[in-house]
Amino acid sequence: MRKLTGRSGTSPLQDSFPVSTTTAPRTVHDPVVAAVLTWWDDYGRPLPWRASRDVYAIWVSEVMSAQTSVARAAAAWTRWMARWPTVRALAAASLADVLGEWQGLGYPRRARDLHRSARIVAERGWPDPLTELPGVGDYVATAIRCFAREEPVLPLDVNTRRVLARRFPEGVDTAGDPWRAGQALMELGQRICTTRPLCVLCPVADGCPVAASGDDPAPRARRQARYEGSLRQRRGRLLARVLAEGEVTLGDADRRAATQLVAEGLLGVHEGCLRIGE
Ligand code: SF4
Numbered sequence: 166m167r168k169l170t171g172r173s174g175t176s177p178l179q180d181s182f183p184v185s186t187t188t189a190p191r192t193v194h195d196p197v198v199a200a201v202l203t204w205w206d207d208y209g210r211p212l213p214w215r216a217s218r219d220v221y222a223i224w225v226s227e228v229m230s231a232q233t234s235v236a237r238a239a240a241a242w243t244r245w246m247a248r249w250p251t252v253r254a255l256a257a258a259s260l261a262d263v264l265g266e267w268q269g270l271g272y273p274r275r276a277r278d279l280h281r282s283a284r285i286v287a288e289r290g291w292p293d294p295l296t297e298l299p300g301v302g303d304y305v306a307t308a309i310r311c312f313a314r315e316e317p318v319l320p321l322d323v324n325t326r327r328v329l330a331r332r333f334p335e336g337v338d339t340a341g342d343p344w345r346a347g348q349a350l351m352e353l354g355q356r357i358c359t360t361r362p363l364c365v366l367c368p369v370a371d372g373c374p375v376a377a378s379g380d381d382p383a384p385r386a387r388r389q390a391r392y393e394g395s396l397r398q399r400r401g402r403l404l405a406r407v408l409a410e411g412e413v414t415l416g417d418a419d420r421r422a423a424t425q426l427v428a429e430g431l432l433g434v435h436e437g438c439l440r441i442g443e
Contacts, residue, residue: 193341197332197369198350202342204368205349210235213243214312215348220291221252221283223313227305228279231322233270235355241270255280256287261441264431265408271397273404275300277431308347317343323386324354330383331358331375360386400426403439412438 193199214226230238249255267276278300295306308320317340339346357363364376399422407413426432433442
């Protein structure tokens, strides 16, 4: 794997935390983006990872907040970074500890992938592209480039996509200040330009075709599958049981949940018992 190299002759791929950086506002040429930035400077939430440009720290924040509320992810991220402040520290942890720390965030495959990837990075260094790591897709790789390295790219999650579809149908230019623009557009989509947009609070309502016409080109949000009684809930219960008890006999386990968890490497089978896999 080719190593990722940094700008200005220094590697941004630090193995330490925290790496605090204050981003000085820069000029963006698009006046609509500039208005979003002004709003964000006044109302943006002080999320803990925004002070960091550490690749590992940003990676963890993106994986956590992908399918978990930002408030819950922020609290979990702070605990996580205190416990495993570097990618090497995470690589040295056991999968049981990692899954235990992840409890309450949901979708534990994310934790397993973080752990597997940390071990790869600890052994061989950061790959280029980052998508070679388990669980790192285009979105996370782009978010790391934008939020850790301040490269002129815009990560397109569901929130950013919605804002672009509604307010920037011709495209958006964030090159002047990509880090702030990425943060601001994402937060606008999380808090104002939501599925049911709060146009009366929007800093860029003037000139917005959706506010004017009511025709919404943004893709409709998919309804969340019911959690109560779902296989996802059963998997979560079984995993929590194994974490609490150390092992659960196969005959005493939810078979379908166990089959999936074993197939995904979250659990292993040892002498007729389910244990956390490694
Ligand atoms: S005016 Fe409404 S639809 Fe347009 S960008 Fe703002 S919140 Fe979204």
